[in-house]
Amino acid sequence: MNRSAFLLAGLLFSAVAQAESNETKLLIQGCAEVEAIYNRRGEKNLFAGLNTSVAEALRAGYCKGVLEQYRRSGGCYRTDWIRQAQQIGQKSDSQSINVNQLLRQSCG
Template sequence: MRALNFVIFLMLGSSNIAYALPDSESKHLVTSCQALVEIYAKRDQQHLLAGLTTSTSAALRAGYCRGVLDEYRRSTDFCYQGDWYVQAARIAEYPSYAEDLPALDELLKQSCAI
């Protein structure tokens, strides 16, 4: 059963991320960080029920956001923001329907400023 879950996770994760168009990378990060912030808002409101009310797709999007932020913070000395949640919340403030989002690298840089 664990192997099947792992295979499904890989299939879902790779289908959404690997085939994303370059200009939609920023939009994908924004929607993913919005999911992450929403999950933590639920957790603060409902404590143990947050895990039960979170869909699998929202959890995967949230994991993508957290992974991108962690990897960016690990690979650069630029990020002055000490809290990944604050960084995610800054990215989540962008409307996901916006046509003119900054490029992915610029979006990450802006979220790192103090």
């Protein structure tokens, strides 16, 4: 293999690692938004989103969608998805962890 093939492989690996890091960061931020939305209202109800920006709602919706899909696939049997979101939202995105690890840890 020549040097350009090694360089290309290195760049590809770097891009994949960066994408995984961004996905993890997005999930943590989205789940933190879920907690912030419900804390802002003081209760879990359908009107919690009325005081929420579009960006906050999209991030929170991403978190809820990921959690619902994970739960549908049989990955989690926890009954309270909001508690699961809170656990993910409290993680630091500086930790070296991927989305699958976050989901498994949040299920207990």
